[in-house]
Amino acid sequence: MSTAEATEVAVEITDLHKSFGPVEVLRGIDLRVGRGEVVCVIGPSGSGKSTLLRCVNVLEEPTSGTVVVDGTELTDPDVDIDAARRRIGMVFQSFNLFTHLNVLNNLTIAQRKVLRRSQAEAEQIGLANLERVGLDGRESAMPNQLSGGQQQRVAIARALSMDPDLMLFDEPTSALDPELVGDVLAVMRRLADEGMTMLVVTHEMQFAREVADRVLFMDAGVVVEEGPPEQVIGSPREERTRTFLSRVLNPARVAEE
Amino acid sequence: MAMSKRKRAKVIRWVQYGILIAVILVVAFTANWDKIRTTFFDLEVAASLFPEVITVGLVNTLIYTGLGFAFGLGLALVLALMRLSTVRPYRWLAGIYIEFFRGLPALLVILAVGTGIPLAFNTFLDKYVALMIALGIVASAYMAETLRAGIQAVPKGQVEAARSLGMSPARTMVTIVIPQAFKIILPPLTNELILLTKDSSLALFLGASITEYELTQFGRVALNDSRSLTPVLVAGLCYLAITIPLSYLSRYLERRTGGKKIGTPESTEVKA
Numbered sequence: 001m002s003t004a005e006a007t008e009v010a011v012e013i014t015d016l017h018k019s020f021g022p023v024e025v026l027r028g029i030d031l032r033v034g035r036g037e038v039v040c041v042i043g044p045s046g047s048g049k050s051t052l053l054r055c056v057n058v059l060e061e062p063t064s065g066t067v068v069v070d071g072t073e074l075t076d077p078d079v080d081i082d083a084a085r086r087r088i089g090m091v092f093q094s095f096n097l098f099t100h101l102n103v104l105n106n107l108t109i110a111q112r113k114v115l116r117r118s119q120a121e122a123e124q125i126g127l128a129n130l131e132r133v134g135l136d137g138r139e140s141a142m143p144n145q146l147s148g149g150q151q152q153r154v155a156i157a158r159a160l161s162m163d164p165d166l167m168l169f170d171e172p173t174s175a176l177d178p179e180l181v182g183d184v185l186a187v188m189r190r191l192a193d194e195g196m197t198m199l200v201v202t203h204e205m206q207f208a209r210e211v212a213d214r215v216l217f218m219d220a221g222v223v224v225e226e227g228p229p230e231q232v233i234g235s236p237r238e239e240r241t242r243t244f245l246s247r248v249l250n251p252a253r254v255a256e257e
Numbered sequence: 258m259a260m261s262k263r264k265r266a267k268v269i270r271w272v273q274y275g276i277l278i279a280v281i282l283v284v285a286f287t288a289n290w291d292k293i294r295t296t297f298f299d300l301e302v303a304a305s306l307f308p309e310v311i312t313v314g315l316v317n318t319l320i321y322t323g324l325g326f327a328f329g330l331g332l333a334l335v336l337a338l339m340r341l342s343t344v345r346p347y348r349w350l351a352g353i354y355i356e357f358f359r360g361l362p363a364l365l366v367i368l369a370v371g372t373g374i375p376l377a378f379n380t381f382l383d384k385y386v387a388l389m390i391a392l393g394i395v396a397s398a399y400m401a402e403t404l405r406a407g408i409q410a411v412p413k414g415q416v417e418a419a420r421s422l423g424m425s426p427a428r429t430m431v432t433i434v435i436p437q438a439f440k441i442i443l444p445p446l447t448n449e450l451i452l453l454t455k456d457s458s459l460a461l462f463l464g465a466s467i468t469e470y471e472l473t474q475f476g477r478v479a480l481n482d483s484r485s486l487t488p489v490l491v492a493g494l495c496y497l498a499i500t501i502p503l504s505y506l507s508r509y510l511e512r513r514t515g516g517k518k519i520g521t522p523e524s525t526e527v528k529a
């Protein structure tokens with residue numbers, strides 16, 4: 001493999017297995033995400049999507065297999081995992097803003113404590129990212145004073161403030177009221193347009209269809225089908241994918257009629 | 258006899274009122290009020306206690322309590338972290354310490370520190386230092402378990418968010434978990450402060466110079482001098498002036514945190 005090609009690969013996952021006790025949740029996942037690529041992961045509940053995502057920044061320790069992000073093998077026991085995570089932003093389903101800190105401090109605390117940026121620099125970067133997610137002016141609010149959609153956008157801004165090379169999203173809109181989903185997706189869409197490398201677990205098929213470069217369908221701990229969205233979502237080859245999609249898409253079709 | 262549920266409740270209530278009134282009447286007519294007044298609340302004696310009951314007694318009570326609480330909180334934090342440590346001997350040591358000092362009367366600890374240490378090490382131990390250590394040890398055993406429960410009550414997502422931003426486990430503990438744990442355990446911590454305020458009265462048993470008197474000792478000495486219980490009453494009122502606002506504060510904090518109950522140390526032990 002040439003070096004030029006190597007730098008084009010942001011994430012390389014090889015034969016990833018993960019068990020919780022006797023239960024094998026990931027059963028051999030291979031995944032390669034190119035720089036600037038947006039990959040959406042879809043699949044039924046319990047199929048291991050979150051676990052896969054959490055293995056990428058080793059919030060879950062893989063049982064076997066390797067995870068390489070930007071040329072660093074994160075599954076190496078001697079790796080400085082904290083240093084590696086600085087370059088990997090993660091957005092959670094439940095936002096996980098630091099509840100004891102206001103928005104600005106949520107945005108700056110890791111910049112200051114981890115990246116050792118000065119207060120002034122951290123605030124400047126934090127505020128710029130707050131504007132980027134359309135929440136300028138809300139820097140002194142406490143998390144519980146914000147709607148779910150706003151909290152999630154702050155969480156995205158918090159991750160972006162660390163200047164990540166890769167962003168992981170775990171069902172970022174699943175906990176939101178329907179009318180708040182659009183704002184968050186719009187932010188993510190813009191991020192994708194700006195060339196961010198993104199790995200997104202989502203049930204938003206419309207988003208996956210329009211934004212993803214590639215869609216992965218997972219079931220029971222394996223990747224069942226992958227390819228461009230128009231293929232995986234538009235005309236799935238696998239029976240399991242079709243079953244899943246009809247379940248996800250049908251309620252919407254019923255609502256349209 | 259058939260009596261409706263409502264009617265029976267009414268009768269029972271009236272009987273209870275009746276008993277209460279009877280007791281009050283008996284006390285009112287049999288008691289020698291003049292005697293009681295001079296024994297319990299003699300204005301002259303009360304006036305003679307001021308301002309020292311405040312400037313010496315109350316102040317020293319606050320200082321002993323404050324020092325003990327601060328020292329105890331520091332100790333409790335170390336113990337709580339040891340209890341949660343991955344190093345097994347640390348967990349054991351902290352567990353033994355907690356069981357040991359929770360099981361002992363506070364007075365015994367105060368005597369052991371206040372007289373034992375000077376004897377054993379043949380040194381002089383300042384009264385304030387002795388009480389800080391002794392009260393701190395007593396309080397820490399309780400607060401350590403409270404703190405541990407508080408730390409465990411911080412949602413896992415907070416830790417994951419911090420770790421995913423590149424914070425080390427220690428950094429996460431200090432900047433994210435402990436501040437939130439304190440917010441959660443502020444009500445029980447306030448209650449511990451109330452208990453400690455009262456426990457500071459045990460300083461009485463260490464002997465002290467006049468300037469070191471706290472409320473109880475102050476009251477007791479004045480009691481001997483005046484042959485009236487008034488000083489005890491005044492000292493009691495001073496304690497209440499500290500503890501009642503604290504208890505309101507504690508209840509307010511509990512409401513403000515949404516009354517979110519953290520498990521008692523026992524119940525988290527089961528979970529852990």
Ligand SMILES: Nc1ncnc2c1ncn2[C@@H]1O[C@H](COP(=O)(O)OP(=O)(O)OP(=O)(O)O)[C@@H](O)[C@H]1O
Pocket residue numbers: 020025043044045046047048049050051052
């Ligand atoms: N920490 C854990 N301990 C034990 N089992 C776990 C743990 N985390 C996940 N699991 C199990 O692993 C399986 C996959 O979980 P995962 O959260 O990855 O699924 P998912 O595809 O993200 O589902 P969902 O769409 O509901 O979020 C589930 O059966 C879950 O119960």
Ligand SMILES: [Mg+2]
Pocket residue numbers: 049050051170171
């Ligand atoms: Mg999930």
